[in-house]
Amino acid sequence: xxxxxxxxECAALIDAALDEYLPPADAPPPLLHEAMRYSVFAGGKxxxxxxxxxAAEAVGGNRLAALPAACAIELIHTYSLIHDDLPxxxxxxxxxxxxxxxxxxxxxxxxxxxxxxxTYAFELLARTGGSSEPESATALVVLREVAxxxxxxxxxxxxxxxxxxxGKTIGAETLDYIHTHKTGALFRAAVRxxxxxxxxxxxxxxxxxxxxxxxxxxxxxTDDILDVSGDxxxxxxxxxxxxxxxxxTYPAYYGLPAxxxxxxxxADAALAALRETDGEFAxxxxxxxxxxxxxx
Amino acid sequence: xxxxxxxxECAALIDAALDEYLPPADAPPPLLHEAMRYSVFAGGKxxxxxxxxxAAEAVGGNRLAALPAACAIELIHTYSLIHDDLPxxxxxxxxxxxxxxxxxxxxxxxxxxxxxxxTYAFELLARTGGSSEPESATALVVLREVAxxxxxxxxxxxxxxxxxxxGKTIGAETLDYIHTHKTGALFRAAVRxxxxxxxxxxxxxxxxxxxxxxxxxxxxxTDDILDVSGDxxxxxxxxxxxxxxxxxTYPAYYGLPAxxxxxxxxADAALAALRETDGEFAxxxxxxxxxxxxxx
Numbered sequence: 001x002x003x004x005x006x007x008x009e010c011a012a013l014i015d016a017a018l019d020e021y022l023p024p025a026d027a028p029p030p031l032l033h034e035a036m037r038y039s040v041f042a043g044g045k046x047x048x049x050x051x052x053x054x055a056a057e058a059v060g061g062n063r064l065a066a067l068p069a070a071c072a073i074e075l076i077h078t079y080s081l082i083h084d085d086l087p088x089x090x091x092x093x094x095x096x097x098x099x100x101x102x103x104x105x106x107x108x109x110x111x112x113x114x115x116x117x118x119t120y121a122f123e124l125l126a127r128t129g130g131s132s133e134p135e136s137a138t139a140l141v142v143l144r145e146v147a148x149x150x151x152x153x154x155x156x157x158x159x160x161x162x163x164x165x166x167g168k169t170i171g172a173e174t175l176d177y178i179h180t181h182k183t184g185a186l187f188r189a190a191v192r193x194x195x196x197x198x199x200x201x202x203x204x205x206x207x208x209x210x211x212x213x214x215x216x217x218x219x220x221x222t223d224d225i226l227d228v229s230g231d232x233x234x235x236x237x238x239x240x241x242x243x244x245x246x247x248x249t250y251p252a253y254y255g256l257p258a259x260x261x262x263x264x265x266x267a268d269a270a271l272a273a274l275r276e277t278d279g280e281f282a283x284x285x286x287x288x289x290x291x292x293x294x295x296x
Numbered sequence: 297x298x299x300x301x302x303x304x305e306c307a308a309l310i311d312a313a314l315d316e317y318l319p320p321a322d323a324p325p326p327l328l329h330e331a332m333r334y335s336v337f338a339g340g341k342x343x344x345x346x347x348x349x350x351a352a353e354a355v356g357g358n359r360l361a362a363l364p365a366a367c368a369i370e371l372i373h374t375y376s377l378i379h380d381d382l383p384x385x386x387x388x389x390x391x392x393x394x395x396x397x398x399x400x401x402x403x404x405x406x407x408x409x410x411x412x413x414x415t416y417a418f419e420l421l422a423r424t425g426g427s428s429e430p431e432s433a434t435a436l437v438v439l440r441e442v443a444x445x446x447x448x449x450x451x452x453x454x455x456x457x458x459x460x461x462x463g464k465t466i467g468a469e470t471l472d473y474i475h476t477h478k479t480g481a482l483f484r485a486a487v488r489x490x491x492x493x494x495x496x497x498x499x500x501x502x503x504x505x506x507x508x509x510x511x512x513x514x515x516x517x518t519d520d521i522l523d524v525s526g527d528x529x530x531x532x533x534x535x536x537x538x539x540x541x542x543x544x545t546y547p548a549y550y551g552l553p554a555x556x557x558x559x560x561x562x563a564d565a566a567l568a569a570l571r572e573t574d575g576e577f578a579x580x581x582x583x584x585x586x587x588x589x590x591x592x
Contacts, residue, residue: 032456088403107384116448122418123443136432140422147419152412160328
């Protein structure tokens with residue numbers, strides 16, 4: 001199994017599908033559709049949708065059946081970045097080496113482009129169902145889980161607490177709460193959506209859920225570590241901005257060496273989860289190693 | 297049929313259901329849930345969800361079957377008001393006689409409360425399905441239509457064009473585009489959701505769709521008229537602010553008498569649509585008259 005090749009192949013499939021699913025850039029009103037597409041095609045790694053496709057394949061499913069859901073999850077991720085970058089939130093000017101959405105289109109359009117991507121994601125998820133009735137029932141379950149992961153008990157909860165905790169001293173529990181919600185919930189939903197659409201058994205779904213939770217934690221800790229020790233040119237964004245903003249991060253709380261150890265432990269736990277059940281887990285295992293070793 | 301009684305009864309049912317469906321105000325993080333509830337329970341007329349319940353009943357369905365969808369549509373309406381009121385958009389300090397969400401909770405939390413309400417609406421819509429498979433298929437169709445009405449081809453498109461057109465001279469076509477998208481789309485989706493969940497025939501669905509389109513137009517024109525000639529105390533918001541902002545409205549474009557005539561014509565067209573098919577349309581007919589005659 002050649003992971004870089006697999007990642008390239010899946011990312012190309014996802015990019016093509018996003019281009020097909022999204023209304024064209026000249027759909028009315030063009031300003032909105034340009035703004036939506038600007039951030040969707042701003043060079044994201046497509047990690048979450050790749051996880052959806054890989055999870056579907058790992059349990060013997062077809063990646064194409066999981067493609068609309070995978071794209072919907074990427075749209076939700078993109079909306080969350082546009083809103084996070086707003087002046088009222090993290091006030092970031094650059095993302096992935098490009099000016100953030102509101103720097104290009106203004107705050108009003110950036111807020112609305114985010115709203116539109118979030119809404120369109122659910123329209124796309126509702127298309128997953130196909131025409132047969134058992135498929136509709138699965139599509140609804142997947143949609144419900146993705147909405148729960150993105151909503152007030154998931155991603156938005158994490159973001160609210162993250163903002164409310166800036167510059168404050170918080171405990172390890174709050175730090176974990178912020179990250180399991182802000183990042184972990186959507187990773188978990190991405191993997192579970194793929195597993196469900198791929199026809200996972202209850203045992204497979206449970207093991208893949210544990211895998212996803214550890215993977216999300218590993219991703220967030222490495223993200224924090226890269227902000228401290230990473231290369232701005234590779235990352236395409238300013239580094240050391242967490243520290244400037246007194247953000248609560250794993251390296252700030254535990255120190256860099258302990259944070260690195262925690263990221264490795266999470267990757268190991270993700271790999272261990274895969275050994276609890278049957279499936280074709282080579283790609284998912286390689287992804288865990290890729291995430292803990294990444295430099296961007 | 298006593299309309300004021302019917303409206304009170306439905307609004308009470310919707311308020312109770314919203315209170316039950318939404319996470320409690322002290323759910324973590326409380327700041328988010330307080331902010332969400334602040335705007336949901338800020339004294340809205342519940343017109344859209346009432347239309348959903350009334351449409352379900354008009355075609356012989358049970359209003360309780362349409363209740364989660366009705367509440368979801370009200371949450372989408374509420375999110376759109378919170379985001380519309382933001383400084384980057386309409387910059388309004390008061391709504392329904394109370395300080396707007398961002399005046400109370402700050403811009404970051406207001407944006408996130410809106411995001412959370414929008415996301416939660418889809419979680420609620422995905423719960424509509426019940427356990428039987430034909431119900432799942434209907435729930436998916438309803439969800440898809442509501443998402444389309446709220447998204448980049450619906451409400452958000454109208455809002456983008458509204459903002460982009462402020463202070464500019466636009467044609468009648470653009471004025472109609474803004475209002476059919478910003479207001480009309482969600483009215484239409486509210487009625488169609490109720491009709492579908494109530495088991496409407498294709499003829500009933502088509503007639504109710506025409507009813508809803510005319511009703512939405514009538515509502516928007518009367519809204520514009522009330523901004524010109526209404527009573528701020530009754531409305532709970534500043535009047536004549538459209539004019540200050542050089543908003544494109546029906547009275548500004550056509551003059552007040554012609555706008556009043558247009559609102560009446562739309563109400564008449566809504567009533568005519570109801571005569572095209574069979575059903576128990578007393579409530580829907582009374583609602584059209586109520587909307588064209590309202591003073592708040």
